[in-house]
Amino acid sequence: MARWEPNASERLQEAALGLFRERGYDRTTVEEIAARAGLTERTFFRYFSDKREVLFAGAKALEKLVTGAVAGAAANVAPLDAVAAAFEATAPLFETRRPYARERQALVLAHPELQERELIKLAALAAAVTESLEKRGLGKTRAGLVAEAGIAIFKHAFERWLDDAKKRDLAHHVRAVLSELRHVTAAPAARTTARRATRRRSTA
Amino acid sequence: MARWEPNASERLQEAALGLFRERGYDRTTVEEIAARAGLTERTFFRYFSDKREVLFAGAKALEKLVTGAVAGAAANVAPLDAVAAAFEATAPLFETRRPYARERQALVLAHPELQERELIKLAALAAAVTESLEKRGLGKTRAGLVAEAGIAIFKHAFERWLDDAKKRDLAHHVRAVLSELRHVTAAPAARTTARRATRRRSTA
Numbered sequence: 201m202a203r204w205e206p207n208a209s210e211r212l213q214e215a216a217l218g219l220f221r222e223r224g225y226d227r228t229t230v231e232e233i234a235a236r237a238g239l240t241e242r243t244f245f246r247y248f249s250d251k252r253e254v255l256f257a258g259a260k261a262l263e264k265l266v267t268g269a270v271a272g273a274a275a276n277v278a279p280l281d282a283v284a285a286a287f288e289a290t291a292p293l294f295e296t297r298r299p300y301a302r303e304r305q306a307l308v309l310a311h312p313e314l315q316e317r318e319l320i321k322l323a324a325l326a327a328a329v330t331e332s333l334e335k336r337g338l339g340k341t342r343a344g345l346v347a348e349a350g351i352a353i354f355k356h357a358f359e360r361w362l363d364d365a366k367k368r369d370l371a372h373h374v375r376a377v378l379s380e381l382r383h384v385t386a387a388p389a390a391r392t393t394a395r396r397a398t399r400r401r402s403t404a
Numbered sequence: 405m406a407r408w409e410p411n412a413s414e415r416l417q418e419a420a421l422g423l424f425r426e427r428g429y430d431r432t433t434v435e436e437i438a439a440r441a442g443l444t445e446r447t448f449f450r451y452f453s454d455k456r457e458v459l460f461a462g463a464k465a466l467e468k469l470v471t472g473a474v475a476g477a478a479a480n481v482a483p484l485d486a487v488a489a490a491f492e493a494t495a496p497l498f499e500t501r502r503p504y505a506r507e508r509q510a511l512v513l514a515h516p517e518l519q520e521r522e523l524i525k526l527a528a529l530a531a532a533v534t535e536s537l538e539k540r541g542l543g544k545t546r547a548g549l550v551a552e553a554g555i556a557i558f559k560h561a562f563e564r565w566l567d568d569a570k571k572r573d574l575a576h577h578v579r580a581v582l583s584e585l586r587h588v589t590a591a592p593a594a595r596t597t598a599r600r601a602t603r604r605r606s607t608a
Contacts, residue, residue: 278588386586
């Protein structure tokens with residue numbers, strides 16, 4: 201008989217992280233995670249499809265927040281600014297969880313199967329953001345390009361946030377990385393025009 | 405005893421695609437692929453780690469070509485232009501293979517396990533391009549952003565190329581998508597400046 205367990209998802213996540221830390225990710229079983237949380241394996245599988253999934257518990261909430269913010273952005277906001285602002289808005293989700301996020305990141309980097317799952321979650325997030333942008337009237341290619349640029353900004357901002365000795369929030373890093381993206385994708389037109397002008401003067 | 409088999413990789417790819425077409429991807433086994441190619445399963449596994457991998461046979465060659473072109477670009481070429489030109493240079497790899505590429509794409513889209521493998525290959529390509537850009541002196545974040553923008557351009561250009569009724573080559577589509585990316589990532593500064601100027605005039 202299924203019983204309702206208060207905070208089951210959080211208890212399972214905490215138990216899993218504790219075990220991964222003590223025994224290593226590979227040597228931890230779902231059975232052990234459930235036991236440490238004082239729950240059954242059946243309850244575990246009501247919340248997570250497998251052991252990996254415990255580390256991606258926040259993915260759906262993140263997607264909802266980001267796509268909601270994109271959909272709600274004012275019509276005159278440029279698409280990339282809408283997406284960057286949506287990722288800025290996720291900062292409070294992470295703010296109190298920097299130590300957890302660091303530990304999680306190290307685990308993901310050390311296990312190819314977790315990296316795979318992360319790629320799939322990011323691709324799903326990109327698809328959801330693309331859809332939100334299409335609803336704002338953007339064409340398929342442009343919506344995809346902006347969404348993927350947004351994911352790239354988020355990823356790099358997140359890495360910088362994890363390592364930031366000054367402990368600035370994620371929103372700060374999203375803005376900084378957006379500005380770097382704009383710098384590196386800008387057409388080198390200004391430079392070319394300047395060069396052409398110089399050449400014209402020298403041949404005149 | 406291992407025998408050298410001429411064109412074993414190509415024969416296995418062709419056999420696999422034929423079987424996927426006739427019986428479906430899921431119902432085809434490695435044993436059947438090897439048999440149709442007139443080869444043994446052992447030979448199959450000398451070329452491919454599993455059934456999925458047959459559809460990603462060109463990934464290494466693609467990576468080598470792209471990273472080589474990025475490394476070889478003139479020092480004064482902007483990083484994103486170097487990466488886009490590198491992807492333009494892959495056009496001849498695909499030119500004669502549009503029907504195959506279309507069939508392959510449909511298979512990938514229909515099978516989550518193939519989509520996963522595709523994500524992993526694209527992430528590996530992004531990592532390799534990031535490394536080439538770092539060797540050109542770009543910082544970690546910028547190298548990553550440019551590489552990921554390059555992959556996004558390549559992906560969307562490839563989709564357009566697959567569907568192009570006018571049969572323009574991949575290089576054409578890479579240039580067109582690069583230009584769209586620049587359009588959607590450009591800072592809305594010009595617009596803002598114009599709006600401010602209007603406001604200033606109207607309040608004067």
